[in-house]
Amino acid sequence: MIRHALITGGSRGIGLAIARLLAKNSYRITLVSRTESHLQSALSTLPDPISPGTNSSRPTSPHSDSASVTPSPHKYVVGSVTSGMFWNKHILGSSLRHEVVDVMVNCAGIGQNSLLVRTTVEDIDKIVDTNLTSMLHGIRYLVKKRHIRRSDFGDRGKVGREAEFTPCIINIASLLGVKGGRGAVAYVASKAGVLGLTRALAAELGPQSIRVNAIVPGYIETDMTADIERTSLLSKIPLRRFGTPDEIAQAALFLATNQYANNCVINLDGGLSAT
Structure with a gap:
């Protein structure tokens, strides 16, 4: 069965993996991302989920202000997840x-590399809005408008392959949200909030069969870590390397499939949290 995944920040890095x-x-x-050219490039790299020999009319096409026709079963939505206008029927809803x-x-998500007193009010708002507030708005919209499937756990007694598929929300947090970090107070606070959001929603949405x-x-090999000074940092990571986006993707697949x-x-984190 072909299922549907919506991925914000999906045009590169961890999201694309x-x-x-x-x-x-x-x-x-x-x-979902802000830059259409990045989305178009990302979309072209996604494999077709349709099994060989399966007939499909492939009715969907990328949605944007200037949507182009494509045979891909995948699509994209251009927009900023921090915008109040994005999470409504006119932009995401119409797609x-x-x-x-x-x-x-x-x-x-976006990062930070400045002491709090040197971080502008505008940058603080942008970091928290992107990394945390946008998740609140997005999840609220999808659940309220019933775009995320809900049920009453009619098959709660079944296990393994017999278990009913339940939808899943996967939030990308950060080790800094647990350990803290100098020069990234707003980022750390936003990522710690993601973990609190996850705990609260797991209890609130679980009875509706939404995990x-x-x-x-x-530290993962992405654009966000490209300019980090690595010598001393790598010596603190027991595995002595950064992770890869593909390794994070494997965890996402597990969370999506384990009922x-x-x-x-x-x-x-390669063991960094143990040091």
């Missing part, structure tokens, strides 16, 4: 129409 792996495992993907989202991955989980990456994973927080 998750999109590719889910597509390989029979998911149709909707990518989803009557679609159901089986997996929502909240991966949109909520989080991944806590350490008992709710309030499951997966730590992937």
Whole structure:
């Protein structure tokens, strides 16, 4: 069965790696990001989830202000997740129409490299809005408008392959949200909030058969870590290397498919949290 995954921040890095792996495992993907050129490039790299020999009319096409026709079963939505206008029927809603989202991955995020007193009010708001507030708005919208499938756990007694598939929300947090970090107060606060959001929603949405989980990456090879001075940092990581986006994607696939994973927080930091 082809399922549907909505991924914010899905045009590159961890979000794109998750999109590719889910597509390989029979998911149709909707990518969300601010830059259309990045989305178009990302979309072209997603494998077709349709099994060989399966007939499909492929009715969907990328949605944007200047949508182009494509045979891909995947699509994208251009917009800023921090915008109050994005999470409404005019932008995201018009793209989803009557679609159901089986997996929502909240991966949109920005970093910080400045002491709090040197960080502008505008930058603080931007960091918290992107990394945390946008998740609140997005999850609220999808659940309220019933784009995320809900049920009454009619098959709660079944296990393994017999268990009913339950939708899953996966929030990307950060090791800094647990350990803290100098020069990233707003970022740390926002990522700690993501873990609190995950715990609260796991309890609130669980009875509606919606699972909520989080991944806590350490230092990962992405654009966000490209300019980090690594010599001393690598000496603190027991595995002596940064992780890869593909390794984070493997955790996302586990959370999407394991039907008992709710309030499951997966730590992937090469052992840095143990030091």
